[in-house]
Amino acid sequence: MRLKPRVDALERQLSPAPASRWVRVIQHAGQTLDEVYAAHEAVNGPIDGANVILRVIISKPFPAPEAA
Secondary structure, eight states: OOHHHHHHHHHHHHSOOOOOOOOOOOOOTTOOHHHHHHHHHHHHOOOOGGGOOOOOOOOOOOOOOOOO
């Protein structure tokens, strides 16, 4: 009878942490990161800023979306 709570507690300790989700945002020329984050969060909800990895990719320019 007392084994089940002990097994449940052990399984909770051994279970992996929830995975972080990846978010891709595109920063156009003339935009600040704050503006990019705000635009993304307005549509998709908050970005967890605790684990931010910034990758810079320079590519051929294309038109920025119109400001909302």
